[in-house]
Amino acid sequence: MTDDYDVPENAEAHECRYCGRPFAREEWLALHRGLDHPAQLDDDEIAAFRAAHEAEESALGNFRLRALGALVVIYFCLLMIYALV
């Protein structure tokens, strides 16, 4: 991929040492290394990927709960409106 990057000045950027792609957060860099360069990682990077992946999984669990809540709200709002109209 020949992506173009646009890093704002004074912004913190964590650059991938394999492909140069910059990230705003270190965990994203850790995830990127594990996903895009799995064969090249050293032990520290593998550990960082595992940790970031675990943190991501639990954040996703929270997100799923909120998404489910939003779905239920949408569904019941529509149901009530249809019952009233």
Place this chain on the structure above:
Amino acid sequence: MTTRRRVVGWLAGTLSLLLAAGTVSAHGGSLAGGGRESITVPTWLFLSTGGAAVGASFLLASFVTDRSFIERIHDWGAPLSVSDSRLPVLGARAVGLAGYVTVLGIGFFGPTTPQTNLAILLVWVGWWAGLAMTTYLIGNTWRLLNPLDTIALALPSLERDYPARVGAWPSVVGLLALIWLEVVSPLADDPRLLATAIVGYSVLTLSGAVVFGRETWFAEADPVERVFRYYGRVAPIGRADSGLRLRLPGMDLSTPRLVDGRDEVAFIVALLWGTTFDGLVTTPAFTDLTTPLVEAGLPPQLLYPIALAAGFGLFLGAYWLAVRLSRRAADTYLDETDLAERFAPPLLAIAAGYHFAHYLGYFLVLAPALWVTLLSPLSDPGAVPVYEPPGWFGSVGIAAVVVGHLVAIWVAHAAAYETFPSRLQAVRSQYPFIAVMVFYTMTSLWVITRPEVSLPYL
């Protein structure tokens, strides 16, 4: 197996949404053939339901978080074996040429009643409705059928350098010009005019092919070739590195680098806007809105080009605003153009859904007429058979719109997963695009529920 359970849940949710949309569509009236009925649910409710269906499908898609599962869905398929024989290609080119000669011949010398003129029926029913539908449902054949491409094969080429800076912009302008011509001129009623317009378009296209080279011209500047090429990307059969390949419909749209540059993004938005503009100009609101403008001294001839350009600007502006917001929401350092290119192709599924909703009824109603005139192109039978679609037919159109959106949301979801390392970041990047899709959907649903009036000032 959690993945499977999730998929089953997702499918069940989607189905219940489809059913909900189906109940609404029972009142939604017919999309096709121009006969729009008034709906029994209030418009605001119909529109909110459409918008909510888009938002809810996005939430449902976001439950699928297994990267390898998404990849499996997208890589599913098989290469199709194609014989090396040149015969199918030659046959397709011959069919295209025969159609072209027929349209010009019958257009200039055939019967003048539009319902019995083969040129009118072949262009609007056979080509713009029928062939376009096969393009996104099966695969793009226009690449081989295109008669102007075949004629250009026989012409010399000056091979001038096509300016790279110009890119796809001529095709964007060309597409908008074609939409304008289709809306304001009686091209669908007057065979002589239609044939004249085709001659004009052919002269322009062939000169372009001679000056810049056939392949460059059709790849970059020709709007028609690009429309079919883009619709073809929605189809299950597409071109791969070696020959043809079968895959799930729409899945090609998440491939990186499918769209390159702001010009190609603009073309996709123009395609989407075109289907909306077609219906918008026949709404009473359009007449109400433009009457004061014309009374204030705006020349009526300028009204349609200005409305077309303004609406295109609005649609494009909304898309670029979403790109900017998405970049902020995802906190990414990828530049704007990159994001715009990544998330524009899914809109093609929506455009295809609208096209299908708009033209399936039109095609079915007039297909018998096309068949009869095809058998006796020169006689004027006076009356031709038409097909009467059943009453539930309107829901097919709404279902097509819904399916187009579901595919678009899924493909954008997959593209976001491929673009961003964090899955939450990927989901966040989609919020602005979902808002834009809701805006496009509600606009289109609003248009199809308005009563149809004749075009003002024409």
